[in-house]
Amino acid sequence: MKIEQKIDAAVAPLREKIRELELSFTQKYPPVKFLSEKDRKRILITGGAGFVGSHLTDKLMMDGHEVTVVDNFFTGRKRNVEHWIGHENFELINHDVVEPLYIEVDQIYHLASPASPPNYMYNPIKTLKTNTIGTLNMLGLAKRVGARLLLASTSEVYGDPEVHPQNEDYWGHVNPIGPRACYDEGKRVAETMCYAYMKQEGVEVRVARIFNTFGSRMHMNDGRVVSNFILQALQGEPLTVFLFLPSDLVNGLVSLMNNNISSPVNLGNPEEHTILEFAQLIKSLVVSRSHIQFLPEAQDDPQRRRPDIRKAKMLLGWEPVVPLEEGLNKTIQYFSRELEHQANNQYVPKPKAARMKKGRPRHN
Numbered sequence: 001m002k003i004e005q006k007i008d009a010a011v012a013p014l015r016e017k018i019r020e021l022e023l024s025f026t027q028k029y030p031p032v033k034f035l036s037e038k039d040r041k042r043i044l045i046t047g048g049a050g051f052v053g054s055h056l057t058d059k060l061m062m063d064g065h066e067v068t069v070v071d072n073f074f075t076g077r078k079r080n081v082e083h084w085i086g087h088e089n090f091e092l093i094n095h096d097v098v099e100p101l102y103i104e105v106d107q108i109y110h111l112a113s114p115a116s117p118p119n120y121m122y123n124p125i126k127t128l129k130t131n132t133i134g135t136l137n138m139l140g141l142a143k144r145v146g147a148r149l150l151l152a153s154t155s156e157v158y159g160d161p162e163v164h165p166q167n168e169d170y171w172g173h174v175n176p177i178g179p180r181a182c183y184d185e186g187k188r189v190a191e192t193m194c195y196a197y198m199k200q201e202g203v204e205v206r207v208a209r210i211f212n213t214f215g216s217r218m219h220m221n222d223g224r225v226v227s228n229f230i231l232q233a234l235q236g237e238p239l240t241v242f243l244f245l246p247s248d249l250v251n252g253l254v255s256l257m258n259n260n261i262s263s264p265v266n267l268g269n270p271e272e273h274t275i276l277e278f279a280q281l282i283k284s285l286v287v288s289r290s291h292i293q294f295l296p297e298a299q300d301d302p303q304r305r306r307p308d309i310r311k312a313k314m315l316l317g318w319e320p321v322v323p324l325e326e327g328l329n330k331t332i333q334y335f336s337r338e339l340e341h342q343a344n345n346q347y348v349p350k351p352k353a354a355r356m357k358k359g360r361p362r363h364n
């Protein structure tokens with residue numbers, strides 16, 4: 001045998017091994033559609049490693065777009081998007097939107113902000129900066145590159161509403177100096193900025209007012225009703241007494257982004273439950289022996305909130321479709337796995353502080 005043949009024979013199994021490894025590497029990603037250059041968009045998702053952002057990342061990646069996730073990992077987690085790391089259409093940037101960002105994109109989903117009361121109240125000034133300076137920076141970016149920006153606004157802009165249900169024309173009832181103001185007013189001024197950039201600079205904007213959402217990848221220490229109830233029921237603790245799912249929400253956001261409605265649109269589930277009904281439902285789904293406990297309410301806590309979604313239905317043909325119990329069961333499964341993880345001491349999910357301050361208690 002010639003020397004070349006010998007080398008070839010020796011190298012052949014190695015080549016085969018490399019091919020196998022390459023295949024296993026490319027096959028580890030969820031399936032992604034192929035989009036032509038014309039249809040493929042470069043999409044920035046701020047807060048893309050968070051609870052809602054990571055579900056949106058999944059959808060847009062699977063639809064075949066190029067997705068850049070920007071997150072400062074205050075409440076977002078790398079784990080939520082780790083299944084895309086290394087994919088040629090995916091990029092993860094550890095960046096705080098309070099600092100300017102210069103990249104080239106076609107669409108911006110601006111979701112970056114802590115969203116649950118314990119998280120956004122932990123550092124109210126940081127929450128204000130994120131929603132004001134952060135939104136200004138993203139609008140500046142949108143203006144520079146001619147991108148369309150969708151702001152993830154919130155039902156909190158309605159405050160503790162005096163009308164029921166709330167449609168998009170309601171101006172809200174917000175205490176500007178209360179404990180929730182950093183988030184409520186932050187989002188209100190973020191909306192104001194969107195329309196100022198639209199009118200003055202011609203930036204294309206979309207504003208989704210999102211109502212309470214729950215589901216997998218929601219933080220266990222989120223502090224909102226569903227996560228609290230499930231956690232307490234699973235751990236046999238007392239339940240300290242409407243919602244919809246990330247898949248429904250993500251479809252609503254994408255539909256709004258690609259529609260021509262620039263005025264605010266409510267996205268939420270109009271099916272209303274009392275907190276007590278909800279506690280009882282979760283208790284029975286978890287098959288928990290927890291008892292339900294009544295505590296004094298928190299300051300400025302909205303008494304009742306229900307979205308009027310006629311606008312989304314009429315203009316986007318959108319409404320939530322996932323049944324409540326199905327969503328709850330999925331979330332319960334996700335939290336059970338997270339608790340197991342914790343018990344095994346492998347990973348303890350906790351919101352990370354943007355900046356630790358001496359002597360300031362952590363909220364969890």
Ligand SMILES: O=C(O)[C@H]1O[C@H](OP(=O)(O)OP(=O)(O)OC[C@H]2O[C@@H](n3ccc(=O)[nH]c3=O)[C@H](O)[C@@H]2O)[C@H](O)[C@@H](O)[C@@H]1O
Pocket residue numbers: 099100101102103136137138139140141142143144145200201
């Ligand atoms: O102060 C003012 O008088 C001006 O403020 C803004 O203009 P400017 O501050 O130049 O900033 P924008 O281009 O609107 O961008 C806002 C911010 O976004 C940030 N940015 C901009 C572009 C970009 O690609 N990325 C990015 O993060 C910058 O930090 C910038 O401060 C307004 O657009 C002007 O109309 C106004 O006259």
